[in-house]
Amino acid sequence: MDSSMEQNILVTGGAGFIGTHTVVQLLKEGFKVSIIDNLDNSVLEAVDRVRELVGPNLSKKLEFNLGDLRNKEDIEKLFSKQRFDAVIHFAALKGVGESVGIPRRYYDNNLVGTINLYETMSKYNCKMMVFSSSATVYGEPKKIPCLFLEEIARDIHRAEPEWRIVLLRYFNPVGAHESGRIGEDPKGIPNNLMPYIQQVAVGRQPELNVYGHDYPTKDGSAVRDYIHVMDLADGHIAALRKLFTDPKIGCTAYNLGTGRGTSVLEMVAAFEKASGKKIPMKLCPRRPGDSTVVYASTEKAEKELGWKAKYGVDEMCRDQWNWTNNNPWGYQKKL
Numbered sequence: 001m002d003s004s005m006e007q008n009i010l011v012t013g014g015a016g017f018i019g020t021h022t023v024v025q026l027l028k029e030g031f032k033v034s035i036i037d038n039l040d041n042s043v044l045e046a047v048d049r050v051r052e053l054v055g056p057n058l059s060k061k062l063e064f065n066l067g068d069l070r071n072k073e074d075i076e077k078l079f080s081k082q083r084f085d086a087v088i089h090f091a092a093l094k095g096v097g098e099s100v101g102i103p104r105r106y107y108d109n110n111l112v113g114t115i116n117l118y119e120t121m122s123k124y125n126c127k128m129m130v131f132s133s134s135a136t137v138y139g140e141p142k143k144i145p146c147l148f149l150e151e152i153a154r155d156i157h158r159a160e161p162e163w164r165i166v167l168l169r170y171f172n173p174v175g176a177h178e179s180g181r182i183g184e185d186p187k188g189i190p191n192n193l194m195p196y197i198q199q200v201a202v203g204r205q206p207e208l209n210v211y212g213h214d215y216p217t218k219d220g221s222a223v224r225d226y227i228h229v230m231d232l233a234d235g236h237i238a239a240l241r242k243l244f245t246d247p248k249i250g251c252t253a254y255n256l257g258t259g260r261g262t263s264v265l266e267m268v269a270a271f272e273k274a275s276g277k278k279i280p281m282k283l284c285p286r287r288p289g290d291s292t293v294v295y296a297s298t299e300k301a302e303k304e305l306g307w308k309a310k311y312g313v314d315e316m317c318r319d320q321w322n323w324t325n326n327n328p329w330g331y332q333k334k335l
């Protein structure tokens with residue numbers, strides 16, 4: 001396409017939910033991509049499907065490396081054999097529950113992995129990074145670990161101002177690629193709303209527990225800013241372009257959301273409409289630590305990244321259903 005033809009991007013955690021969708025868009029935009037993933041929360045089949053989606057020509061520009069960011073040698077191996085222009089860093093354990101319940105495992109993976117990555121990048125003079133952060137930085141104190149990772153990024157930039165780092169604070173990523181070939185496939189019982197709804201829709205779970213029906217919202221259920229994963233993927237391309245073109249970017253955070261709030265009950269209704277399936281529900285007490293209403297202020301990303309979410313809740317549910325309907329067991333053939 002343009003200068004991005006030459007640019008080589010390392011995507012950590014590229015076999016995961018957001019990673020696979022971003023890799024598709026990166027390849028389509030003409031970037032070369034190397035994934036490093038330890039397949040802790042993903043499967044190789046997802047990468048094969050990315051290849052299938054982009055076709056044989058663009059697939060030649062995609063390389064998969066099985067590796068773990070906790071092992072510095074795994075990262076070193078990649079940097080010693082090719083030059084990367086930038087890194088998009090998705091590799092992390094994302095369970096909020098886990099960060100509270102098994103903090104050592106969580107810190108080891110997310111903190112040690114991230115520090116190893118920064119150190120190797122620095123050694124090979126690759127100092128551009130797009131980092132997956134979360135709207136939880138605006139939330140509960142118990143979800144602080146990702147704030148910590150943002151602080152590390154800021155400290156690194158303070159100490160070595162030549163670094164350019166974009167921190168992307170995701171709101172609630174949902175949906176799937178419109179092809180229905182890639183999507184979210186959590187291991188075990190899902191914690192998040194949409195993967196849970198999709199499993200109810202195909203009979204893997206009997207009913208949806210609605211956590212909280214007495215919030216001070218219009219229908220009593222909690223409100224979130226759901227964002228289509230393809231919009232999120234495009235947000236990463238916009239962030240990369242910003243890194244490559246703005247020497248003054250420093251270390252800057254942007255919200256990736258739609259700016260619109262949708263309640264749990266509204267989301268269920270939208271999914272029922274998209275799928276034609278009835279989602280049985282049980283009204284349950286609030287889930288500890290949940291906020292009442294969370295939605296993004298999107299002005300900064302619009303103004304500075306030139307990025308704005310295109311899709312609404314109807315498209316999110318349409319694509320979530322398309323993925324689920326075609327892959328009721330996710331990437332598994334059967335259970």
Ligand SMILES: NC(=O)c1ccc[n+]([C@@H]2O[C@H](COP(=O)([O-])OP(=O)(O)OC[C@H]3O[C@@H](n4cnc5c(N)ncnc54)[C@H](O)[C@@H]3O)[C@@H](O)[C@H]2O)c1
Nearest residue numbers: 013016017018037038040041042068069091092094132134
């Ligand atoms: N999905 C969300 O709701 C959400 C919201 C906010 C932020 N995030 C962040 O975005 C990033 C991507 O999220 P996702 O939903 O795609 O998660 P995911 O679990 O689907 O993808 C993460 C990938 O990283 C890999 N990985 C984990 N630890 C690794 C390690 N040490 N070395 C190599 N690979 C490793 C996993 O195998 C997986 O493929 C994460 O950092 C997550 O914290 C996600």
Ligand SMILES: O=c1ccn([C@@H]2O[C@H](COP(=O)(O)OP(=O)(O)O[C@H]3O[C@H](CO)[C@@H](O)[C@H](O)[C@H]3O)[C@@H](O)[C@H]2O)c(=O)[nH]1
Nearest residue numbers: 134135136170171172191192193196209210211222287290
């Ligand atoms: O089975 C379920 C699951 C969720 N919910 C509710 O649905 C809403 C959304 O929940 P969920 O999908 O778990 O998202 P959040 O709790 O908003 O947190 C997500 O979104 C954050 C970004 O805002 C990320 O950082 C977190 O990792 C991710 O879990 C909340 O009100 C939940 O109480 C239910 O009612 N039933």
